[in-house]
Amino acid sequence: MEPVISADHITIRFGDFTAVHDVSLSVGRGEIFGFLGPNGSGKTTLIKALCGLTPIASGTGSILGLDVRRNAAAIKRRIGYMSQKFGLYEDLTVAENMDFYGGVYGLTNAALSSRKDELIALTSLGPYLDRRAQRLSGGWKQRLALACALIHSPQVVFLDEPTAGIDPVARRSLWDLLFTLSGQGVTFFVTTHYMDEAERCSRAGYIYLSRLIAIGSIEELQRMPEANPPGTTRLALHLENSSEALALIRRLPYILESTIFGRSVHVLIDQKATSRLHADLTASGVHAAVEPADVSLEDVFVTLTNRIAREDAPREEAK
Numbered sequence: 001m002e003p004v005i006s007a008d009h010i011t012i013r014f015g016d017f018t019a020v021h022d023v024s025l026s027v028g029r030g031e032i033f034g035f036l037g038p039n040g041s042g043k044t045t046l047i048k049a050l051c052g053l054t055p056i057a058s059g060t061g062s063i064l065g066l067d068v069r070r071n072a073a074a075i076k077r078r079i080g081y082m083s084q085k086f087g088l089y090e091d092l093t094v095a096e097n098m099d100f101y102g103g104v105y106g107l108t109n110a111a112l113s114s115r116k117d118e119l120i121a122l123t124s125l126g127p128y129l130d131r132r133a134q135r136l137s138g139g140w141k142q143r144l145a146l147a148c149a150l151i152h153s154p155q156v157v158f159l160d161e162p163t164a165g166i167d168p169v170a171r172r173s174l175w176d177l178l179f180t181l182s183g184q185g186v187t188f189f190v191t192t193h194y195m196d197e198a199e200r201c202s203r204a205g206y207i208y209l210s211r212l213i214a215i216g217s218i219e220e221l222q223r224m225p226e227a228n229p230p231g232t233t234r235l236a237l238h239l240e241n242s243s244e245a246l247a248l249i250r251r252l253p254y255i256l257e258s259t260i261f262g263r264s265v266h267v268l269i270d271q272k273a274t275s276r277l278h279a280d281l282t283a284s285g286v287h288a289a290v291e292p293a294d295v296s297l298e299d300v301f302v303t304l305t306n307r308i309a310r311e312d313a314p315r316e317e318a319k
Contacts, residue, residue, distance in 0.1 A: 002065070004029050004156055004187050005050065010059035012042070019045040021210040022059070029155075032178060032188045034201035036301065042210045044084070049159050049191075051081055063156055066119055077105065080149035080157035084164060087143045090134035094125055097133055098151060100304055105152035112151075119147040122177065139170025146177065150186075157181075159190045163197065164170075170173045175200060195298045206301050213304055218297060226307060227300040232256060233274065235266045236293040237281075245286050252280060257302065266293050268303065 003026035012020040020042040027033040039042050048054040050061050052072025060067040063075045088097045098119070102112040120126050123143040128136060133144060142162055149157055159178075163171040175197065178188055189199065198204045198218075205215040214221055221227070239245045242260050249258050249265055254273035259266055265288075269277065281288050 014059045023212045028165040031202045034204035037207035080154040082149045095129040101148040138166040222295045234293040238289040
C-alpha cells in the first residue's frame with residue numbers, strides 16, 4: 001500500500017543547529033500514527049516541514065503523493081492541522097469559527113452548510129454553536145479546533161498534542177472521534193506525551209535529540225532487543241509503601257531501572273541477581289511480593305533514552 005505520508009532521510013537545520021536529523025518514516029491511509037519524544041526533540045519541526053511550512057535541508061517528503069518542497073500550496077489545501085495551543089478566534093462563536101475556516105478553504109453556501117452539519121453531529125457541538133470560543137472548556141475547545149481542521153474534508157490530519165491540558169473524559173471522547181474518522185479512511189499523525197494514547201495508535205515512532213530511534217507497532221516496540229537488554233528481566237515488586245522503598249531499591253547495584261506504578265515498583269534487573277533481590281529487601285526490612293512484569297511502552301522509551309544518554313556521555317566528556 002502506497003503511504004500517504006512519507007519522510008525519506010529528512011534533515012532540518014536552523015543555522016548550525018540540527019533540529020531533525022536523517023528521519024525516515026511512512027504512514028498508510030486510515031492509520032493513526034503516534035509520534036512521541038521529549039520537548040525540543042523535533043516533533044513539531046518535522047510536522048511543519050511535512051506541511052510545507054519549514055524548509056528541509058536534505059532528504060525528501062511527500063503527502064498524498066505530492067512533494068513537500070514543490071507542492072506545498074497544494075498540500076496545504078488537502079491536509080488539516082491542529083496546533084498545540086488553541087489557535088482559533090476566541091471572540092467568534094463556534095459557528096462563526098467554522099464559517100470562517102470553511103471560507104478560507106473555499107467552501108460556500110450549500111457545501112459549507114452540509115459539511116458543518118456533518119461535523120456538528122460528529123463532535124456534538126450543537127448546543128454550543130452560539131457560544132464564543134473563549135467561553136468553552138478545554139475539551140470543547142479541542143472539539144471545535146478538530147472540527148475546523150476537518151471542515152474541508154482533508155484526507156490527512158496533523159494533530160500536535162491535541163489533548164494537552166484537558167481532562168481524561170474529554171481526552172477519551174476526542175480519541176473516539178479519531179477512531180471514527182480513521183475508520184472512514186482519514187489518516188492521523190498525532191504527537192503526544194501520554195503513553196496510554198500512544199498505545200491506542202496503529203504504530204508509533206519515538207524521536208530523541210532530533211533522531212528517530214524507534215518505530216513500529218506497539219507490540220514490535222515492546223519486543224525490541226534494545227528495550228530488553230540481554231541478561232536482564234523486568235519484575236513488579238508489590239509493596240506496602242512503594243514510595244519509601246524506591247530509594248532503597250535504587251541503591252541495589254543490580255537494579256538497572258526502577259519506577260513506581262501505584263503500590264508497585266517496576267524494575268529492570270540483572271537476571272543473575274534475581275535470587276538475591278528478595279533476601280536483600282528482607283534484610284533491609286522491606287517485604288515485597290515479586291512477579292514478572294510486562295514491558296510497557298513507557299519502559300521501552302525510558303530504556304532507549306537512558307541507553308543513548310550513556311552512549312553520548314563519553315563523547316561529551318571527550319570534547
